[in-house]
Amino acid sequence: MKYKVVFQITTADQEVQQAMIRQLFNLLVHFEATGVKVEVVVHGQAWPLLLAHNNSFLTDLQDLEKKGVKWLLCGNTQRQQDLTVAQLLPFVGIVAAGIGHLVERQQEGWAYIRSC
């Protein structure tokens, strides 16, 4: 895969979350021919985006996951918010440290997009 990008989102603002989701769909269309690896690191105040219940973006998240987008929750945020795996969407992955993962990915050659 030639293109690889990791997104970071920390806000609870649903307009920003909606904008990021729209960008992810646009990005997949843009790289349809070449392919693209996409991960989204969710931490800080953005964690409700990954909840299994009462999630306003459920269909979009499932759709993006089927198209290959990986949804990753920061382990520190999970601990701080006391979130069980059962409370999260079934396809959510946990990374030990959100920022640590963003640093590792960039140093492996991934692009970085800050969604705010």
Added chain:
Amino acid sequence: MKYKVVFQITTADQEVQQAMIRQLFNLLVHFEATGVKVEVVVHGQAWPLLLAHNNSFLTDLQDLEKKGVKWLLCGNTQRQQDLTVAQLLPFVGIVAAGIGHLVERQQEGWAYIRSC
């Protein structure tokens, strides 16, 4: 050109836009001896920054353009906001997808600055 950087701005907040413009001037001074390639990808709510009429930053944008800064509007934003080329400053370029361009530039070795 040794240094290459792509900025991303998505906010309608004119204070943030003003701060980015100041940073661009400072950056050009900083890299006066070595040279620097600079692009600004404008999308989301930041599109009024590129309007031809009633643009409070007109002189600065023209000035930066003359110094080599490339102003790029996201094609998805253009479509969503229904903007004609005639409504935009004459030197504005359109990229197919703003995020796609930011990913491509980073993977070509450009630095990335998120202006918010």
Added chain:
Amino acid sequence: MKYKVVFQITTADQEVQQAMIRQLFNLLVHFEATGVKVEVVVHGQAWPLLLAHNNSFLTDLQDLEKKGVKWLLCGNTQRQQDLTVAQLLPFVGIVAAGIGHLVERQQEGWAYIRSC
């Protein structure tokens, strides 16, 4: 040192500053075995974070500095805010241009995290 990361912070919002400080501590733990070089470029409205007096994050900043985090103020911000070296924490470094430094570090292979 395998991992190198430069943070950028421009906000006066103490909740965001607090979140970044927590992230820095988590990052140092995450890379305890491999080691990590960390710099924080402070500019825009975030400069009060580096003041020597009435600094609510004093202990954390000192602690992070002892663990190797470098705190860097943008020279343009210093000039705009008319800040003397005596007003700043003794371990604060000054870089000629904040954005210039962020571009240089990324092109030297450092990862970039935008704290907002």
